[in-house]
Amino acid sequence: MTNNKQKIHVIGGGLAGTEATWQIAQAGIPVVLHEMRPVRLSPAHHTGELAELVCSNSFGAKNSDRAAGLLHEELRRLGSIIIATADKHSVPAGGALAVDRAVFSQNLTETLANHPLIELRREEITEIPTDGVVVLTTGPLTSPELAENLRRLTGMEYFSFFDAASPIITGESINRDLAFLASRYDKGEAAYLNCPMNKEQYLRFWRELCAAEQAPVKDFERENAKFFEGCLPIEELAQRGEDTMRYGPLKPVGLFDPRQPENERDRPYAVVQLRQEDQAGQLWNMVGFQTNLRWGEQKRVFRLIPGLESAEFVRMGVMHRNTFINSPQLLHPTLQFKNRSTLLAAGQLIGTEGYTAATAGGWLAGTNAARIVLGLSTIAVPPTTMMGALLEFISSAEPKHFQPMPPNFGIIPELPVRIGKKRERYRKYSERSLSDLDNWQAQLNDLSLVLTN
Structure with a gap:
């Protein structure tokens, strides 16, 4: 019988790590979230709060006929704490979902810190634990020591680009x-x-x-x-x-x-x-x-x-500088490492670009980490959804030319019938995505893992 008291370790308290930690705890599994801030700050962060938004306070377009907006709605239906908190602390931004970033991060920090199954450790991790289930969400500014440890583990170098x-x-x-x-x-x-x-x-x-x-x-x-x-x-x-x-x-x-x-x-x-x-x-x-x-x-x-x-x-x-791994060579669409199924990764570290994309990866990595401990099979999101298409892309793109990818309709499988007008085509993509997501959720037969709040 599976020991469902086994602790899962999440390394990195950004958007992906915060989401992953929450999904694990919601599944009834104890989880340790390791965050090096404020003990050690990155070159871009200013606080020690979880899920700090560094570049902007906007999660992108709201409407579901836009790529970011569709991903928002998918995550709402999946019980994302990041999107729920963003909705709660949104500020006027026209057609975009933007937040009061200070209140947003403070709320998430307090929520996780007060959860009975979540242990928040303020410490720097320089080596990936070799035992148990681990979720790596250290982001594009992974510390040099941990990055070197990951390089040795994978045997691969990194790509990197500059962000501002x-x-x-x-x-x-x-x-x-x-x-x-x-x-x-x-x-x-x-x-x-x-x-x-x-x-x-x-x-x-x-x-x-x-x-x-x-x-x-x-x-x-x-x-x-x-x-x-x-x-x-x-x-x-x-x-x-x-x-x-x-x-x-x-x-x-x-x-x-x-x-x-x-x-x-x-x-x-x-x-x-x-x-x-x-x-x-x-x-x-x-x-x-x-x-x-x-x-x-x-x-x-x-x-x-x-x-x-x-x-x-x-x-x-x-x-x-942002750093990301060569995910097509290293990861399955479930976000498990190919050479170690109990090690998962999410966020900008794996080459998804943007706040909502990091959240999506965190949701799946956390969900699958929980499923491993519960003795359940891991899952991949349908590729006809924005979330599924994005995570399918980062795990199957041409490794030689792999670059970070934001949510976009260009990566979603084409519709059975070609629609010429872009706006109408995107609306149809959105309708199919949400329908397929709802059907996928309904067909999951292991109800021990709650997929919606």
Whole structure:
């Protein structure tokens, strides 16, 4: 008979580790969550809270006809604590699910710390335990000692790329005479502050940004690393051409100042958007402004943006190196290591990109860790779901060219009948995904593991 009192060890208290730990405890199994913060901070983290959001406070689009939104809904149906907490502490962000990140992380930390089956140990783990069931969720900033241990265990080197975080500024320092509150095409709640630029202002900003001095990348080796295209520093975009930013994070399409009469509205040449960071609207994140500029340069150049002339920065942009394993060679779709079935991994360490994707991996790794201890077969999520397609991709992609992958409809199996219109096609993908997920849940015959709250 299986000893269901055997403790499972989860290493890493980010989004994936927090989710995995919760799912294990919900299955009635004792779990030890090891988190090195605040004993040892990473180059990107600022607190010792669990599930700290480093780059942004947004989980992506809400609607289920968008890739991120579909993954949100799948995780809601699977009883994700991360998504439930995000819903509970959401802040206005138009069509996106964004949270008050401080309250969000504090709530999760308190919830896990007070759970009778969860033991939270504040310690650095430098070697993966060789016995028992272990879930590895140390994230893209795995400590060098543990990374070396994992390298020896797998016999493989890592890929790595550079990632960056946007600055956060105080709401009271924003010039509301220039910045206007609106959403693109007036869709949803007007939750973004928009700083419009005319052509002269934009070109001056672009030239200064291109010439601004970047900070050295401390404690990381730049050789053999590259940027992830989904999170490029704003200065990198600027270097790619005069109009690159205007077709990216500064695109003006669909944004108009509602204070102007409709017959007098002119579309700005470029727009910098600010997303509300906290519930009270005291902090605002510069959308798309991941950066590695020196802090003094950030203040000088970003204050050229109309409305931000007197901006007060509470967090400067930073850049750090992300590391991920070659998952197609190492992992099954169940997120078990091929050479050790009792070792599982999840989060950005395995090459899923984004908060919601990390949560999805944490859910599956935690669920399967629990199933192993309970003597049940491990499971893979149907590939017609966003979650299943993403985890299938990271375990079956071409290893030689493997790169981090965010949720997207391009990885989902095609529909039986081709639909030309993209929006309608995505809606059909979403309908099939949620239907298949519901059927899959209903067919699971081991009711000892609760799959929904």
